[in-house]
Amino acid sequence: MHAMRISEYGGPEVMSWTELPDPVPGPGEVLVRLGVAGVNYMDVGVRTGRAPGWSLPAIPGVEGVGYVTALGDGVQGLAIGDRVAWYYHQGSYAQHLAVPAESLVRVPADVPDETAAAVMMQGLTANHLTTETYPIEPGVTAVVHAAAGGVGLVLTQLIKVRGGTVIGVVSREEKVPVAKEAGADHVIVSSGGGFEDRVRELTGGEGAHVVYDGGGAATFRSSLSALRRHGVHAFYGPLMGVPTLTPAELPNSVLLSHPLVRDHVPDRAALLARTAEVFDLVGKGRLRPVIGARHPLAEAARAHADLESRRTVGKLLLLP
Ligand SMILES: NC(=O)c1ccc[n+]([C@@H]2O[C@H](COP(=O)([O-])OP(=O)(O)OC[C@H]3O[C@@H](n4cnc5c(N)ncnc54)[C@H](OP(=O)(O)O)[C@@H]3O)[C@@H](O)[C@H]2O)c1
Incomplete structure (x- = not known):
């Protein structure tokens, strides 16, 4: 699989499209095939070394929507093929990622992938x-x-x-x-x-x-x-x-x-409750995220350059 990786801090060009072994889900983890990754200003902070809690080499990105392709030991309540979303999981600019099951939420059927990705972090x-x-x-x-x-x-x-x-x-x-x-x-x-x-x-x-x-x-x-x-x-x-x-x-x-x-979503119960509130607003048409641009994941550097230029509007998405 391919992922966007950084091994030094700097401008958008430090992100490189890198071939890596497919991740293997450990106990309690789920292997997810990326459907769409969200871009957040925080990813610029990660790339430039300003975001706390990250070390190099790193795969930027903290949110996305995808499809379950394998279950690690002990995972319950999820099945292969389920559509899931996450936020604040490091390494989302990747075609496949292993995510702790407790960080995943199911996406309601009436919420499209792109919409779900747009409302996780933001x-x-x-x-x-x-x-x-x-x-x-x-x-x-x-x-x-x-x-x-x-x-x-x-x-x-x-x-x-x-x-x-x-x-x-x-x-x-x-x-x-x-x-x-x-x-x-x-x-x-x-x-x-x-x-x-x-x-x-x-x-x-x-x-x-x-x-x-x-x-x-x-x-x-x-x-x-x-x-x-x-x-x-x-x-x-x-x-x-x-x-x-x-x-x-x-x-x-x-x-x-x-x-x-993170103080709004301190634990699993809050993650389920808060995402349900947001998905409910989307389902009722009261919250309609604006997708400002879509880029191929391999061209994430363009999305970062645009975001830093202050010319973008709405949510930027990356498609694998
Ligand atoms: N505290 C938290 O938990 C939390 C969580 C999520 C996001 N955030 C923060 O929320 C803010 C917005 O994040 P976002 O992902 O939604 O990004 P965004 O608003 O889509 O993009 C950033 C916007 O900030 C403005 N801006 C002001 N100074 C800028 C600069 N020096 N470089 C680039 N943009 C600048 C620009 O709008 P104008 O040109 O119109 O001013 C730009 O469009 C960021 O500061 C982010 O770190 C905080």
Whole structure:
């Protein structure tokens, strides 16, 4: 089988299409033939050596959908041919992979492969942000950074489903209609800081209840300034850069949070419950992930280069 492998950190070109022995499932593992792998910004962090918990050589990618082709000892409840999805399993840019059975969920029949792959990491993250990090309810105004991106579009849709108002931020004019189509009430074009005055204008001078900020250090200070008193700054994009500050610099009694999707999905029961919530929203047509581009797995470097250029919208997928 072939996989995308990196043996040194660097640009997209360090990923090489490598022939490797087919993996053999160990006890408790399942061999899966990849159907579609999702691209996440985290994969760029892995490739550049900024993502914690990875070592070289590595096969990037943490999510996908595929088909069970063999069962390791002790696996119960899954059969050959089952369609399964996973998130946060390292090494998903591969034609075949051995995945612990406890990391797999069955995909409902009404959810196509590509849709399922698109909502594993980004759907669970947006679900976390709109429930546990800041429970969205009618009357809440949320700022969503990279509102035409993978997490951003799902986040926008989930905020609208839960009755909130969305002020999206995108870096380019051409992304405005994409964010609006997902339900954003207002869209600001900005590629770093400097959007806080416009947020204040749009909120009658009050500021937003919550800012979902995946933009790292560049957007951090303006996000704080865009909040109302006691607002919540959900800083969820540390791979884009981490600012330095002391607690006394936090204005207006705002609350600073660093949400990690793994805390939303700490165990198997949560994985089953959370993915069921997201698949249910998809099944009811309330969450419609936007597939921005599909690339052959062997050309994953193109997907990474595009993602880093900030020209992409929605979810990028890799097909084996
Ligand atoms: N905390 C967690 O558990 C968790 C889980 C999943 C994802 N994340 C984070 O969520 C963020 C979005 O991830 P995603 O996979 O959905 O990616 P994405 O939003 O599809 O793509 C990244 C977007 O971020 C914006 N951006 C700002 N600065 C950038 C830069 N220096 N390089 C590239 N893009 C930049 C771009 O939108 P504009 O050009 O429109 O600004 C770009 O389209 C990332 O920070 C990721 O690490 C965190």
